[in-house]
Amino acid sequence: MELTERKRQILKVVVEDYVRTAEPVGSKTIAARMGGSVSSATIRNELADLVELGYLEQPHTSAGRVPSPKGYRLYVNELMEQQRLSVAETERINASLHLKMEELDHLLSQASRAVSSFVNYPAYVTAAGRKHLTARRFDLLAVDERSCIVVMMMGDNRVKSQLLRLQLKVDLEQMPTLVNLLNTHFTGISVDEMNQELMNVAEQVPPQLFLLLSQTIAYAVDALEEASQREIVTAGASQLLKLPEFRDADKAHELMSFLADRKESLPMPEDGPMKILIGPENVTEVLKDTSVVVASYDIGDEMRGLIGVVGPTRMDYATVAARLSGFADGLTRLFGKQELPPKEEGKE
């Protein structure tokens, strides 16, 4: 049996109607929506074929039809019309992205809230470096004889700093030596190598300096690890409760606590600007009857981020995809504008 053009049209109508109403779609409705050029009986024959082909499902005999995951997939791949964002929408997206760059964490959580409230589904956002973050430059600022400030600039030009309490008094004269040591031996290498290097230089350094050195390295390692760890922020989980498919508290609870506590296993595609995962295409069990739409954006040249949306398989893929890529573009632009300065090995 073949998938004629008419069958495809029917499938399209079914998907779009079902997405709108969440009710199985009947032959009569379809006939009406096709402009009355064919009768409902004809549609019924076609529907039976579509079920047999696996594109539609029937909740029970004598109910209308509902798209199967396979049906959605065909719809997304071939039938769905690329939707264009209206100017107003684009503006709204950009307006919601006038964020301060200060803290990446805050930015992620703001962005995910914005996305979620714009698509009316739960959303998630991450940012991750393309390669491992290293320290690029160190400084130490003496505060008093018992404390000093470590300043570390990282590979992505973010700067981290903290007050360090010293176990021993340190001769102020020696500070420049130490800074120099830090900048020559501990920049541009991984955290493992930093720990390694710390052992290597142990003997070359007077003991009371070594204490400060290792405190500094410990801080650096922490900060680098934290900064390069992929943090995932979710928002808008409560939106699920508005959907008929999640009126059931148990179902809703399962998904919501997944989004809150086990979000690491949300889809994180490595490639492509956008990915749509429909129902069972998801590997994670909880997501087996939801769909996920993920888009990626660029943070300068070094980093890449993902924004995703989780919803029922009955999702308005066209709109969600359009809005999501609007956001991705917006974010890429935002980060591009505030571009980090060009990289050159800046070892003091």
Add this chain to the structure above:
Amino acid sequence: MELTERKRQILKVVVEDYVRTAEPVGSKTIAARMGGSVSSATIRNELADLVELGYLEQPHTSAGRVPSPKGYRLYVNELMEQQRLSVAETERINASLHLKMEELDHLLSQASRAVSSFVNYPAYVTAAGRKHLTARRFDLLAVDERSCIVVMMMGDNRVKSQLLRLQLKVDLEQMPTLVNLLNTHFTGISVDEMNQELMNVAEQVPPQLFLLLSQTIAYAVDALEEASQREIVTAGASQLLKLPEFRDADKAHELMSFLADRKESLPMPEDGPMKILIGPENVTEVLKDTSVVVASYDIGDEMRGLIGVVGPTRMDYATVAARLSGFADGLTRLFGKQELPPKEEGKE
């Protein structure tokens, strides 16, 4: 009519049974739970009195009794037995609080997750300074001729820093002058005063330095505002869905989106180590039929934080209160240990 000791005992039984089962409590059950010293008929008489006195309510004739807010209040104030945390629980709490001090934000979100999963209700956490944060010390580190790093130590000894891109080349020789200016004129004053002061010094400074100066101050103002702004982190909202009173998706949705989006209006009592707000005692409309338990903890001497729990009025107040104050103590201790160094006007 008087509130005899026996009535109080009955009230206590009703509260505790209702908290456990979420079902209206009948006279027979109560009689049994009182050790069989009185008959259910006697209890019935007493119950009728308790309803008249306003401590209990009857969902409908011929149903058991349910505590009214007034009843819970009496229970909390006078009937409830102070509950003691078991050693295991205390250990569990402290274990969950082995947090790194790195970022206050992370810490808050970790703490609120821990609290929530420990009491099985949604939780919220904040930290807020007792007074306005000021800058205590500035440094500028030249990176290249077009960029430098601002380092600012704040009143609470946290250090913030960022790379600054300069619009103009700046003479390296002049940097120390600028740093000196920053440290003499811009430390220890509010952000408003900082902006003010910026105007004042405008004429005394060569123009190309002034540009850098104002960029620095702009960063400082941002960072100080962000750091002193009260951030509220919520966690565990999905726990609500396990409770029978929130099986109704609309109700759950209302409260959950409140917790996600309008959490600023959660109770933030100014005083006392712990506060319990029962049902209509809450000013916020959404919380009118929920209860909130809030405890405060200290972050060193300068700051104070709150941890709170939101749940149904049918809440195990004794346990929640005990665990919450366990957490509060744990946090106070945690921050006390990692105490910030003593303050002395450190204007370099």
Add this chain to the structure above:
DNA sequence: TTTAGCACTCTCTTTCCCGGAGTGCTAAAG
């Protein structure tokens, strides 16, 4: 003041029934 007894009330669950929507099949028409 307490208690036993009992009729009564109200909710919750189950069952049954009915209307409506939609189907699948058949047979005729294009």
Add this chain to the structure above:
DNA sequence: CTTTAGCACTCCGGGAAAGAGAGTGCTAAA
């Protein structure tokens, strides 16, 4: 061979009715 009208049939959802159960309030006696 495809399309269409017609029609019996299926299944869901909602509402009514009935019954069970829990608990009450009242009365009268202890």
